[in-house]
Amino acid sequence: MSELRHLINITDLSVDEIDHLISIADDIIDNPEAYQEICRHKKLATLFFEPSTRTRLSFTAAMMELGGNVLGFDQAASSSTAKGESVSDTIVMASCYADIIAMRHPKEGAPFVAARHAGVPVINAGDGGHFHPTQTLTDLMTIHRKKGDLGNLTIGLCGDLKFGRTVHSLIEAMIRYKGIRFVMISPVELDLPSYVQEKLNAEGVEWKVVRNLEEAIPELDVLYMTRVQKERFFNEEDYIRLKDSFILRRRMLDSAKDDMIVMHPLPRVNEISVDVDDDPRAAYFYQALMGKYIRMALILFLLGIR
Template sequence: MRAETALKGRSFINALDLSPEEYEALFRLAEEIRHRPGDFAEACKGKLLATLFFEPSTRTRLSFEAAMLRLGGQVLSVADPQTSSVAKGESLADTIRTVAGYADLIVIRHPKEGAAQLAARYSPVPVINGGDGAREHPTQTLTDLYTIRTLKGRLSHLTVAFCGDLRYGRTVHSLLRALCRYPGIRFFLISPEELRLPEPLREELQAQGIAYHEMEQMEEALPQADVLYMTRVQKERFFNEEDYLRLRDFYVLTPERLQLLRGDALVMHPLPRVTEIAYAVDSDPRAVYFQQARLGMYARMALIASLLGVV
């Protein structure tokens, strides 16, 4: 059985729900779709994807919707929970069971941690976690891994520097855990004290014997990094406006700092950016974040097709 066939009917809630082999199968399928899109233009004909976004998102939602439409499927969307029955006090479990009666696949983004897990328990159709609070964003991990594998040619023996909000940045947590499963990985963790990687995650790294170095300045890490993963300090994760403003501009990747980076390194970012990457950096060939966003769409196409079992 093809590995992607084995994904049929499953949900994708945490980045580690898929084995490295299953990721690899998705990457291969994503490559096929990217190079021969016409062959897959009707793969999801007659299928419906519901996108339930209880938290603002443009990129992730559009990426999923574009992915489904390019596969020939159709999309039902709740973009604003204030206009839905949730505003009337409906439970998440009831919303999910109702929507599952209409759609073949559900993508959910929710501000509460564990919401997608809950949705998957109540849903008879596969659920994809489109981000749950500060916890997980597994399809961003899928996107990130696919980008690194495509542009670096490998996922092992890499030095990855994460920079910015490592405390609340769910994309960082998911990617870090997923990368730990490949040999020869080491990390630079660049953040202010207040936004350090959470202790349980640091303990996980230690328990697995993964080499990591924490630092407040990015200059030391840049010459050694294969991948520089920048993150946004997310306003919605702060209770206090003052703290947000103080930490927002802590790290900015400028053309001067970019010079410290190796010629074959990648600058990645889950987007949207605010101030952390200067616009002057965008034209540098190492700045691959918009390419990353596009690759993410192909990765999601591969995921949708696999969970629906149409490939």
């Protein structure tokens, strides 16, 4: 019997395995009918101990399109956790009913605990501010589909680079590819944490900091937007002074490359003006679609089907 695999952090997957997942997802897009019954009689448990819209819908849609079934809960109040059940007990119980588990939990490390006790593969669907590997897979799939390659790209990361877990994971995943340059676009208050900066330097990755979004745009192949949250600032004056520097507006794309793509993990609030939505370079809703396909590929991979 092959060893049980889980996905807790994006680094649990090798570059070859990520490439394999992307090729499965490509094939699903090209030949959806070949996959529509492939998980018949298989069940995915979505154990969401905190509310989520996109991630849960995406996992549910992914399993349904593979012909499988989905069971689970979408908040801790409707699970035994409300009665004081431990994560490990919940997961052992869920392993009896499902073939694979996608789990979101507000506490960091909960999916790691789950993986230690589960009898079936566990996918971390987000654990607090810690890891969210399927978002990173979604981002990689989107870049692959839109740019054709995961190497030789200049990637602008804009907004909250200090607390944004999606940004940290994307950096961790992308530095394994050749020819990647980063342009960090954030207020000083939300600069990349020093341990991530140290990692970039240790890996010899080229990167720089630009304090104004408009200034950075012309050289970018990918612009990854995140939200600058008011509560991250010590005072409102600083927030008001800085927030407009990190809002993407349609006119700012005039200086962008024709094939640049704009990404965002969603939900957006106001950091991308709605007039950008109609620009062909806006890729954030396409990104949500890619999230479904790459999760389909991941389910097949962890179940040992592909």
